[in-house]
Amino acid sequence: MKHGTLTTTGNKVELRFERRLAHPPEKVWRALTDSKELAHWFPARIEGAREAGAALRFFFAEGEPTTGKISVFEPPRVLEYTWEGDLLRWELKPEGKGCLLVFTTIPADRANVSRDATGWHFCLDNLEAAVDGNPAAGFDKERFSSLNAEYAARFGLGSFPAFLLSAANRVADASLRIPGVEAYVFDGADGTQLTLCHAKSDADTGEQWREFDEYLVVLEGRYVLRINGMDMELGAGREFVIPRGARISGRFTAGTRTIHALGGRKFERAGT
Missing domain, CATH: 2.60.120.10 (Jelly Rolls)
Incomplete structure (x- = not known):
């Protein structure tokens, strides 16, 4: 199932995605950490050493850069870092000739969880395309709106307006x-x-x-x-x-x- 799932504990939520990929962990690890590979699917450019404890900076085409820090770096199994208060964790588990990618994130603001789930869903679709050697799908506003509405129905808004x-x-x-x-x-x-x-x-x-x-x-x-x-x-x-x-x-x-x-x-x- 490609859709993310939501777990609520107290006032915190955790988003979890699982994707089975027909590629070994080493190849997917490069897609998660190499700057040239990240450009195919990640929503921002990342600068910083790829090692535990390293500070990160995230750049978009416009606006000021945002910050984060790598907390776990265990090639090619586990990568975990923060991004402006959100915790992002990537795990790769070998399965035959391929692997299971488990991505979990704990958003700092649960009110935006449906939007976040939609965004990461698109990112993971493009990650799959990238490791398969296919071009990333362009941004489809209508599909984004439809998927966001679907996640909102699944999860709720998280809080009242x-x-x-x-x-x-x-x-x-x-x-x-x-x-x-x-x-x-x-x-x-x-x-x-x-x-x-x-x-x-x-x-x-x-x-x-x-x-x-x-x-x-x-x-x-x-x-x-x-x-x-x-x-x-x-x-x-x-x-x-x-x-x-x-x-x-x-x-x-x-x-x-x-x-x-x-x-x-x-x-x-x-x-x-």
């Missing part, structure tokens, strides 16, 4: 807060209320009686809804309507984001 995270909309009353969950609330003119929740760690809402009808949708992660004694596991993209009068509780897995639309007001905003 900044314009929704006003301090005035944070849940104010400490007695109403859920430990480990950052929540923002918006009041409708008709008395309805919309709440955005982002679990920064595993969290439990505790049991409560629902005073209003509630529409729940899980944007990302995993949420276990316990309703009238029955557990329902809801993954990304799942939605559920909770009727008024139900006895409920919920369990968030770290990184989970949910939206709750209530038929009446429950939370107080910081601005009230």
